[in-house]
Amino acid sequence: MKSETLPAPPPSAEHDWVEGELVRSLMRTQRSTQWLALLLVAIVVGILSDDNEPERLAAWVVVWGAVAVWRLWVIHQYRTKVMAQPTEAHLAFFRRNRWVWPVSALVWGLTTELYFDRSPLGDQYICWLIMAGLAMFSINSLSARIGVMRAYLDILAGTALAVMAWRMLVELQLQGPVYHWWVGLLLLIFWQVLRHAGERLHETLRRNFELQYRNMQLIESLTRQTQAALDAVEIKNRFLASAAHDIRQPVHALGLYADWLRGEPELVNELAPKIVAATKAVNHLFDSLFDLARLDSGKIRLNVEAVDLGKLLRNLELQYRPLCEAKGLAFRVHLCPGTVRSDPILLQRIVGNLISNAVKYTQKGGVLVASRCTAAGLRIEIWDTGVGIPAAYQREIFREFYKVPGHTGTEEGFGLGLYIVARLTHILGHPLTLQSRMGRGTVFRLLLQPTDPREAGERAVSTMAHLFPEREETTGP
Structure with a gap:
């Protein structure tokens, strides 16, 4: 640094x-x-x-x-x-x-x-x-x-x-x-x-x-510089501890499956899905880490344009419906047609992370993805019938590498998804709220206020200044 x-x-x-x-x-x-x-x-x-x-x-x-x-x-x-x-x-x-x-x-x-x-x-x-x-x-x-x-x-x-x-x-x-x-x-x-x-x-x-x-x-x-350096070391230590623990299982599983398949090739139909699942877990970790690296480097490239909300949600449906059906969950989409000014890639990343979390922590019932027209503007809602989030942890879940203690499903996660969501929604200017009831499910609501490119760039820089106050961003205000 x-x-x-x-x-x-x-x-x-x-x-x-x-x-x-x-x-x-x-x-x-x-x-x-x-x-x-x-x-x-x-x-x-x-x-x-x-x-x-x-x-x-x-x-x-x-x-x-x-x-x-x-x-x-x-x-x-x-x-x-x-x-x-x-x-x-x-x-x-x-x-x-x-x-x-x-x-x-x-x-x-x-x-x-x-x-x-x-x-x-x-x-x-x-x-x-x-x-x-x-x-x-x-x-x-x-x-x-x-x-x-x-x-x-x-x-x-x-x-x-x-x-x-x-x-x-x-x-x-x-x-x-x-x-x-x-x-x-x-x-x-x-x-x-x-x-x-x-x-x-x-x-x-x-x-x-x-x-x-x-x-x-x-x-x-x-x-401040000393504290920032200590914070950076703490973040890196948390990352190493979390990533080392979380990546060990799928990588170890890949090695076991590969050895098993080499010894018994006739089991390819049984082992291939497991190899694919372990590979996806590793890829998901690296995708999250790459997103985190881009956020922490301050090198996010914004491309604000008119985003067709219906098209965006249909693309996400194609990606996540099979995951829901594989778990025996219902996946429903309710659309209110419209467009919003935002960055299409970052917005899709936000909604995708929220849907992924909903699928991960839901064991029965289903997931609803809806876009609604409100007086304040278009809004995306992600409903699930999962385990719910205790009130004491509803602020903590947006911290990096944080996992709710004893929460079913956290053993497969890395604690980065909602942290990245919080950072991106702040940069784009899309307020995010949640409501949850234990054992009944959770709803995330994303208000799609129009993104101003200049203000979004300033928020990206100010986020970096907050995380690392010793840096002087020459591109900042």
Whole structure:
């Protein structure tokens, strides 16, 4: 079995997964940042308490507290309602609450009004260090979402620069000390450096998540390929076990009959029918295996055309009536004339397998093959008065090499007929149903919906993809 790589997943799936992981990465850091912010507020209040009116400082603390409560509420909502949800919920939650971080940056930027040119240089220096630390910490905690990080840095630096400009240009009317200009220039440079560093960090995070996603896809692909290989080995093992057991008897019988006939040629009339029966059994096995090989190779050639249903069923009658009569069974055909678009060879194979099963598992009574005109279209029905199929096995009988335990007649079969029927009816688009009563018989109903050649080809390819998911069919959709 040729091993090939799977087609690449849709780009949108990878993009959405990566975006969701970036949101998760950002939210994982938020609880710790709140405790750090609380510590920094305490330091700022302690430093500036002697340099400002209590009302101004209290007003800033109240505003910061309101924003902190908002952020804590966002974190709580995420942890209790969103964390365990799929990616779409994370992205929607983030879109609704993304402004909490820029507003927080605005509040911190307004602290410049409390200390710039209003406090001793030592106090200003400490406050500027706190601002710088906040900015640097933000590129670590917010770089997972590049838009939020940029907005945070831009608003933090922009607010501080606006406060400085108001103080220098309006209140001091350019009469302040020269170091004000140097502080403003350093702030501009620091702002752009942090912005660039944050963008680089974001790209690193994104590439890491993209690599993680592709590794997951690769692992999943390898897992599917491994499972497909194990399934193939299991199928081959079941085939070898079943075929070795089933073919041994007719081949052994052929050898015995040949030796017997060589020693006693006068028994030719008695032994010839037995030799023919054993030969037919071997041929039936090989016919089934060839059908299975064509199905599993995906090389089914479809020839969809108008099929005369009456002619098809009459041909099958010529083939199966002698088998019924040899077993003492009645064989009846009821025809509703009409044509259907299908593949005549595959359709005849389907109906032939169903009739063969009916004959095999019927010991008395008979078999009825009927075509009926219904509101849904033409339908073929195969009725028998055989042993019936227990309800517990009515799905299992369509598996390859499956035989109903203790079912009279299974010792002569190979468990491939109904498996091939199920595969072919799926490809042609002819729904198959069955009803059965133990000891009373079984009826299979085949609805002959018109076969679309393109859709049938796609179903043949999709069937192969389901059986062997590691294959990439170049002729597929």
